[in-house]
Amino acid sequence: MKVLVTHHYWDRPGGGELVAGAFALAFSTMGHHVELTATTRFCVSCYKEWFGMDLTKFKVHSLPFKLRAFGIYLRALSWVPAVAVIPRMKPDLVFIDFYQTKPIVRLKRRYGFKTIEYIHFPFETVYGPRKIRSWRDDPYLAERYGKFPWDIYLMGSLWLSERFNRGNPFKVHELVMANSRWTADLVKQIHGEYPLVVNPPLPPNVNVAMEPKPFEERQDIVVMVGRFSNEKRYHWVVSEVMPRLVKEVPDVRLVIIGGTGTVPSENYFEKTIELARKSGVFNNVVLMKNAPGDAKLNALDSAKVFLHATINEHWGVAVAEAMARGLPVVVHRSGGAWSDLAMSGEVGLGYENADEAVNAIAKLLTDGRAWGDYSRRSLERVRDITFDRFVERLAELVKKML
Structure with missing residues (x-):
């Protein structure tokens, strides 16, 4: 089986990057052919140092530049390299961890692939027709983007993202996952269904202590x-x-x-x-x-x-x-x-x-x-x-x- 793993911005040792890399390695361990898409070029070899993951064996498709800013805007464009690759690769399965996937979903009928979406945080909670509260009421977002000009920065990215919103994920994907019960509860409030909770794994280079220091x-x-x-x-x-x-x-x-x-x-x-x-x-x-x-x-x-x-x-x-x-x-x-x-x-x-x-x-x-x-x-x-x-x-x- 051919699997395409898509993620918006791979060039940092964050939780989303850990999850994307973990899914790629997991599919490979299961014997599937795996390729990756990214919005910009990134340090593939760094994943060995960051998480103990060797991603160098995977073919990477990305836009031909490197960018260390405007990461939240890249989410809205994460579908671009995937849409370019799918007709050539003809994957059987596409892994997605962003909601701006309307262009990808439109290709499913033509190429016959299935999709899995992994939800880190449902931004529809705070923006768009299904929102249940203002983003300023979310302490995480308010702490990070509450002051000018960061509030404008966030609102612009959410406006752009809404243009490519896939709608109800349960209607367009074969499997919908969430990283925690807390995230799953938010998804249920928005879309009326409860996703499967699959917690991110420990990085492979983190060992569980057998006898921790007393x-x-x-x-x-x-x-x-x-x-x-x-x-x-x-x-x-x-x-x-x-x-x-x-x-x-x-x-x-x-x-x-x-x-x-x-x-x-x-x-x-x-x-x-x-x-x-x-x-x-x-x-x-x-x-x-x-x-x-x-x-x-x-x-x-x-x-x-x-x-x-x-x-x-x-x-x-x-x-x-x-x-x-x-x-x-x-x-x-x-x-x-x-x-x-x-x-x-x-x-x-x-x-x-x-x-x-x-x-x-x-x-x-x-x-x-x-x-x-x-x-x-x-x-x-x-x-x-x-x-x-x-x-x-x-x-x-x-x-x-x-």
Whole structure:
């Protein structure tokens, strides 16, 4: 079987890129011929370093340029390389993880292929005729795009995307998936049907710890991982959480590890440093930008708590990686990280404000028994989302679909 895996922007180590690469490798592992489409040229070999995925064996079709900006606009044009490739490749199956696919759907009758859509976040929630709330009511979007000119930037991309909206995904695709129960609930509100929940896998280069370092050998460190950007809310942690936390655990340190590949992210990095100074916690905060993978691993294995501050995070790759190292996690009570990783409190601790976050973190820093319990729960949860388990489940689903 020939499979075309489409994705809008492959050139970063994000959750969407992990999922697209995982589907490509899973289909290949199942014995299918796989090709990829991308809106722009990207570093294919980088996937080995980022996720432990070798994508160099796949033929890649992309537009003949490289772009490091306007990524959200590229979503609206993700169908362009796919539409160009389909008549030549004649795939049996097309994997899609964006909703701007009307031109692709129109080709299905002519070429007879089937389609799978994987939904990371249904933007129809906040824009278009089916919207159920304003994008400004979504904390994730408001945090990132709420100020001028970013609000205009977002609205322009959503307007363009609506021109190519495929409509109800359940009417045009053979299989519709979502990355979490939280995302699936939103899809149900919009389209009236519940997609199949298939959680993203752990990257193949992330090993689930067999015997994580015990509580007594760890330091009073709270670690956060993710690119330096506003929606990660490092500014909130430094200015609101840490001043309260140092009163409970004076020697605590916050270690933030993230990338600064753009000018806005570098500016946010500098802003976070300045906030640490103004908040009086500069000596308790360590910021590591563009750190190598072993530095992140050492931090995860030395810390006692993993903190995630993003509101309405659609999934949370960094949360899953921390859990694989046996770290208890504290996440905001929203999004897929809460519903499917912390399992609404069964596996990790949650919060809605700074005081609740401090109480949860302080408990894990000081109570060895509670720490051990949540460490065990983290490991049990991620064993169900290993890459091998992901391949097994996908094989079962595709077999039923075909």
